[in-house]
Amino acid sequence: MKKDVIELDGAIGGGQVLRSALSLSMVTGRAFRIKQIRARRSRPGLLRQHLTAVMAAAEVCGAEISGAHLGSQALSFEPGEIRGGNFQFAIGTAGSCTLVLQTLLPALLQAPQASRVTISGGTHNPLAPPTDFLSRSWLPLLRRMGGNVELELLRHGFVPAGGGEIAVTVQPSRLTRLDVCERGEAISRQALALTAGLAPTVAQRELSQVAKRLNWFAEALQAVTLDPARGPGNVLLLEYVFEHVTEVFSAFGQVSLRAEKVADAAINQAADWLRSGAAVAEHLADQLLLPMALAGGGSFTTPRMTDHLRSNIEVIQLFLPVRIDCQEEGSDRLRIAVSQTH
Template sequence: MNFLKINGAFGEGGGQIIRSAIILSCITKQPIHIENIRKNRKVPGLKPQHITAIKILKKISDSKVIGDEIGSTELKFIPGEIKNAKLFEDVGTAGSISLILQVLIPIVAISEKKLDLTIKGGTDVQWSPTIDYTQHVLKEVYSRMGIQFSLELKKRGYYPKGNGEINLEINPSKVKAISLSKRKTNQVQIISTFSKLSPEKIKSEIKKIEERLTKENFVVKTEIKEQEAIDSGASLLVYSVDENSIIGVDSLYNKKTQKFELDYGKFLEDRSVDENLADMIVVPASLAKGKTTFQVKEISKHLETNLFVTSKITGCRYGIGKLPNGFEVIIEGISYPSIK
């Protein structure tokens, strides 16, 4: 069998390579062999969320996988045909539900299939987008790209026990290119949720964030909700959306410092998408017909790695242009229906 070899240690060398490679393997039907998975991380190899995503893919297709074990640094993935399915899954830890959805949504939608999934795990955990980011930021850009899904949060799940739960419905979709430029809106939405923490402390922290954004001439609308979870915790999403831009930053509450460690700079920068969303656009853009364009402040290692891996598997072309205050990324997709 002709496997396409991918060095999992390339660039930023994290989980994004695994996610992108598996998504594109499933859609293009190209068998892949990933080596050196998360090699440079403190704990190398596959994590529970990677295993759960692969487990679900095996259930909704006849894909064959070698090396799908926690801690494995090598994986062979032979894609099969995606089928309609209704499933229940449990990550078994606080493993990130959002990262699992990053794999499943584009695969099922772009394969023009349907998935009804209930999944338990971590909804708001470190090194992962919060479930609110997935619901309000990722969903917005995917909708504009033709990718249709709905998400219902049933229960929050913080580290270390997780036990959060969501219902996901993915619908058959036809992916299309989009063009985003500089943000024009000054309207900002804040969403914060918490469990087993002082409401007064959370509200005090949110007020500081509101004041900072107001000083930057933003008009702020805030929603604070107490939502029961097994573990104590809190999450925060700050986002803005207009016809030219989709920008969001999220944060978890640090119980030691009793603060949301929010990176204001990443929200205030003059661009069209945030750093994390830039990564998530690359895969569907590579499969769309036409050119997708967006602006970023910096070309992160994650984005650079994703562009490389995606172009290697799909054959899409991309370019990066320097702007006075950042960069423009252009991805010329291959038009998925032409894949045989």
């Protein structure tokens, strides 16, 4: 290993600490060692989706790795040169395709040639942003920063069956500064209830609860029935389109959870964000930070500091010469500003 090895303690957060470290290692060429991977989770160490992210990152940049096996709580990663091209990665479970993709994207944007990546696994997983969130909320902002990325959902994959697939085309791009501190004018809103292999009443009850609690009319409510072979699965998506930002909130059906409670979970997330006056909610905040740091600057407002945001800030500042300032603007609005230190 090279002398300049960044040492990380994975206990400061979950899988995001590892994913951010992989992204940053690839783009900076700096090696890292991480211990106590996901130490505080109920199943610590590398799960299938984390291992897929490690192996995918290693393939994209020809890295030398050790400790890459299921359950491993320690890993070393020494990156090589980033390359573009055609890549296919299979998680083999309902582990999140979107989180594997987000690990690779910063490097692929800096590759010397275009890339096409297909990833199979879970596209709609309760512990990760669903594909709809990436395509409607995160990627439009990445494109405004200059990122040339197209995402296609080929097949839905729910927990526990998986079997979903996404395809992504990435053109080499240079990211530039983005500031998202205000939402701007409200443009539209909609609720989408997706079901696969379940009774149609599930979606109807979720949408009825949305109509009842938010006073939305029928034209803003849509039920989509997917191929039963993709199920069983259910997700409710609430989309709010504003002038400067689109937010997507999701909640997933579970065997022991009433449809109304699923709707309530998504509604409560949205209500918390709307009440705050902040531009981006907590998941989007997590995922804007790294691209802004790579761009050398940017800012956004979000309702509050979260554990994910705090650990992500810590990892980014280990790899990049950036300063990340957090300033409270009232009781439930926090302004995050990223700037280069030299």
